[in-house]
Amino acid sequence: xxxxxKCPKCGSTDILYAKGYxxxxxxxxxxxxxxxxxxxxxVDRYICGNCGYVEHFVRTGDIERLRKSKKxxxxx
Numbered sequence: 001x002x003x004x005x006k007c008p009k010c011g012s013t014d015i016l017y018a019k020g021y022x023x024x025x026x027x028x029x030x031x032x033x034x035x036x037x038x039x040x041x042x043v044d045r046y047i048c049g050n051c052g053y054v055e056h057f058v059r060t061g062d063i064e065r066l067r068k069s070k071k072x073x074x075x076x
Contacts, residue, residue, distance in 0.1 A: 050069055
């Protein structure tokens with residue numbers, strides 16, 4: 001949906017965007033990879049306005065921060 005602007009489930013082009021953010025006490029659309037809010041990676045969400053399907057995306061520049069985290073594990 002991020003790239004095609006089209007829902008892969010129902011084909012709708014009614015796509016909503018929720019920008020990731022980190023609020024107080026770690027609230028928001030994020031992944032906590034450390035102990036404080038300074039170690040949070042924002043997660044953007046794309047939502048189909050027709051069927052409700054959701055896709056989550058971490059910004060490209062934040063992927064390396066997650067790789068280096070001891071809390072995040074590589075799937076084997």
